[in-house]
Amino acid sequence: MAPSFSFLIIILFVLFNFFFISQSLNFTYNGFNSSSLLQDGSSLIEPNGALRLTENKRNVIGHAFYPTPIPIFNNSPNASSFSTYFVFQIIPSSANRGGFGLAFVLAPSPRFPDPEPGHYLGIFNSRNDGSPSNHVFLVEFDTMNGHEENSDTEGNHVGINVNGMKSMATDSATFAFNGTRENKEIIMESGTPIQAWIEYDGHRKILNVTLSPLLNPKPATPLMSENLDLSNYLRSSMYAGFSAATGEKVSSHYILGWSFKLNGMADPLNLDGLPVKPIEKSPRNNAKARKVLIVTFSVLLLFLLMVLGSIFLYRRMMKFEHLEDWELDCPRRFRYWDLYKATKGFKESEMIGIGGFGAVYRGVLPTNGTEIAVKKIMSNNSIQGIREFAAEIESLGRLRHKNLVNLQGWCKHKKDLLLVYDYVPNGSLDSLLYKSENVSTNFLDWEKRFNIIKGIASGLLYLHEEWEKIVIHRDVKSSNILIDGNMNPRLGDFGLARFYDHGKISHTTNVVGTIGYIAPELTRTGKASTRTDIFAFGILLLELACGRAPIVFEMDRDVILADWVVECMQVNSIFDAVDVNLKSDYVVEEMEIVLGLGLLCSHPKEEKRPNMRQVMKYLNREELLPLLDQLSSVGSRRSEEITSRLLALGLSDSIITNAVHNSFSEGEMSSSSLNTGR
Template sequence: MAKTLCSLGILLFFCSLFLKSETSHFVYNGFNGSNIVLDGYARIKDKALKLTDRSKNVIGRAFYRSQIPMSGNSSPNAISFSTHFVFQIVPSDTNRGGYGFAFILSPSTQLSGDGGQFLGVVNPSNDGNSSNHLFMVEFDTVSGHNQKSDRYGNHIGININGLNSIYSESASYYNGLTQRKEDIDLEDENPIQAWIDYDGLAVNVTVAPFPTISKPIKPLLSLPINLSKVMKDFMFAGFSASTGKRASSHYILGWSFKLNGIADPLDVSQISAIPAEKSSSSQNKLKRALITTFSVVLFLLVLALISIFTYRKVMKFEVLEDWELDCPHRFQYKDLYVATKRFNESEIIGVGGFGTVYKGVLQATGAQVAVKKITSNDTLKGTREFAAEIESLGRLRHKNLVNLQGWCKYKRNLLLVYDYVPNGSLHSLLYSSMGTVLSWEQRFNIIKGVASGLLYLHEEWEKVVIHRDVKSSNVLIDRDMNARLGDFGLARLYDHGQNSHTTNVVGTIGYIAPELTRTGKASKGTDVFAYGILLLEIACGRAPVTYEPDRNAILVDRILDCIQTGNILNAVDSKLNSTYAIEEMELVLGLGLLCSHRKPESRPTMKEVIRYLNRDEILPVFDKLNSVGSKRADLIRSRFMALGLADDSIVTTSSIPSSSAGEMSTSSFEISGR
């Protein structure tokens, strides 16, 4: 038995050595049949790894398929590594290209990076986050990140977790004979070789023309750094490139990688430069000459065809208006018609005040989308609401907001195309009759997600966005149970430092701040009020207003009754079966009441809300509060009263004049004052 166990142990030991060797050492003198994961535009062409072509606004990524063990057992530092690769950048034949590419070590092959200057690695919301655990060396051909305008770049930089280089130099190399620094153009359409070496103490980056110059003795970049806190135990190695308004083809022609040693040299005889991508100007001249010649003969026929085509075009499509010019991708109506099975009722996933939402599958890509078809008896009103949502959501990008993919305006049909969010709305999950119960952990995560999205709208985007309809049915839950705030049909935008000029009352009963009924002016504070009601709804599992005769009609009244009787936790959703963190629950209930205070000046900002939720600051109700049973309850009640939260200071929906009810439903939309 002992011999058997010993033999099995030896076998496992050698297997682990084999697997580690396979994942920590590889050489590709061409990529046909290689063990590479491709993402986005990336593809294998003529033995080369082509990350992008000269199309605008594309992203291409490629990773070695297996994870690489990046931590050593005998040292706190990250394990050493070395990589050698040959690349070639072919710019547009009309001007300088863009935007370059990066070698990256990442804990995942699934990156949420944007194109252009972000190189497909990160986006504005996660750029620089320490949780990214990214190491990258960028070969940048257009500088401009965090600068006012793009300009000629041609530099190489070492980056940690984002696009800001901690060390960079203009692309160059040290001549082996003279040790003079020679410039090298990353976009001169000739292959260039690069070496990246890390010995556990410093990163060295070296470049040189390929294949005429061997590896220079002196590196271009040498940065003392400890990567053990950056890299996780297992990482993926690969490349990412992107284009934007400018475009280049980005190729990797050969690649070798090795842990704890020097990467093997590449076989020059097996690596070939990509032939120059010829301009088609001469072909275009020939085509124009042929067209001109034939047009003389076919003039009358062509004129007739143009007339017919123009007539049908005018009849089929409406003229683009000013607001349409800066909007995101415009879909063809026929594609959305097919995607939603002719807007079949079986595909309906939601119905709101301004339209019906259908699930769709785009034939071209197979991607699932949500298509909102706006309906309105007032065509002008519907068009304005449509424009409002495109203008706001169309340019917003945040992980806790619903992403608008594009739009379509066809005759009297107004359509918006979003990412498909599979788990539906928070409202449907809270009040599900299918036995589904959101856990407290999931609810608290949703609360923090909505707060993060509102903070972005109020403080972090280029303009202030007032959502004006924060409620549970407008919070969608994605595949990972994260919250994404959507439905921006009532949103208003204005510049930071200015006040909103909105003068009409809109929203949903139960979430409308009391000052709206007096002034009609929406503000950050009115969004905070609605967010506070949402907190109470999530914690208590009850709608803001109910119509059951044996229960308190107003949710806030129910909570205040519980405070008066000495235990605020009696208001908590019974479906949780007391399975929740008491301090978190008290925090959410107290914060919900504070956010829904009748006095706008007494409400916190969303920045303060985030600090309370992250425990960076203590909510005034709970400051210096011990955890002794009845004494704690008495202290909480007295502090609520001291803050004006446990008497008649909370103005609930029951105090709103009934004559205003019609003006405050989600169907009351007016564009004036935007």
């Protein structure tokens, strides 16, 4: 009996601890030097540990949030009780009043969509202010009146808000003086630290807000006590933190210490050890000081006007910023400000893709309305590295072919390298091939697919044989092929490309590329060549014909596309490999060429692969593909005849059992091994 009772006690203890831990969250910051807050905007932690939300500048925003979301409901239909205690300090820019205040915030995300400064306190904007979809609760400590009014006036009040800046309850900033009911005003932007308590009783649905000067005890009577059911507004998990903003009037907003507890009272702070900011002193208000200030200001203003005039004249003469000698041979260099305006400040809504080298944004040039695509690449390279990069840009800028994405120009701004390309409206081939089967306007029928194949083959022929240098792309794949408004393909993303002279041998020895498209010899030697591009092109042909990715996880194993096509061929069912979405609506002769050419180009032995000029001849039917040679008319072609020809080419039997399953699979490596040389 005793052991059973002990076991029961242990179980209850474990369950109690689990329940208690899951229901409570508690943290305390006496200064923020060792914190890991989520910050953005002008927010920063100063050396003394004070959290500065905004500085004395116009129209700035600062956010700081606890990094872990708070389980506000804890599997209950009602929002949990919570308590938070913090000390803030608002220092105006001068003896005059500033603005606009700060707020304690519970929000579903530590980032807000297009927040505006001023009265919106960096939380909302004129479009979403008051929207029920915000799910934001805040207590504002506002130093400026005038929201939704024609003019701003001095304000010194506390407001309780849900989903917008229109307070459901508001009161002047006061505290109960010396334990009495006599309220005394607290000037929140006097520069002195102020204590604030926000306490929510989830059972009684009551919210209390209390203020007090720094060294005063907490008043027994709260400033505000409102009936409020937060269950109607909050989500299951919320981020807790602070937001502040300035407008035309400015103040510095600080948080000096902060504690928070879910289902309990927040811990006290060490008031003696808080990083209090000194109050800025205004200059003496006498005639002599004013004269000195006016003279100094006039001299500085004159000097500033001279500097600005010189810069303006210099830019008018140079048009762009100074170019070093090594930059002069590059394609057009864009002004950063033009690209910034074209992409709306590299706004997230304008992002159209993310690659291994950076994000790509859609833009419209303000000078002529041309649509562009801007790739923003972060670079920590040395000057020598940037010069080498610029040399490659110079080469890429001279590549011109209807089936390549043309590089219009570039820009270097601080640590960012920006490449400007033609904008291609229909996106990447893989998005159309795999995500648009039911969208009739973008569905890739066989005619479009065959046109894409011929276009990419023409582009690769230009790169390999027809341009002044040999260009190895090194990352031919469906996601790097963009489709223009006329459904013509353009090969893009030359971030891995390498150039060398005709008649020379490539010395590239880094294994780069994408799993599934990597030629077997590349994984052994690391040496890229035009034949490794052709291998990837062969996989692309099979991908377009079969509507399948190069490697697909099926039946608890990775199925390699080339192996699967050969297996279909072995059992005399090669046309079973064709994409079912085509519904037999394709030209049989063209499908035979594409399937056969795909297998031939992706042959595990590089010497068996044709070059791009031969590929073009096969696609244009100027020459018969070896596996189709001597076959009879379309009506009598049989899979067994194709199989016999493939056997003669070494694409079946021993190749399948000994080479294909090994050599094709040599591209299966961890993605980390592909990072070298990018």
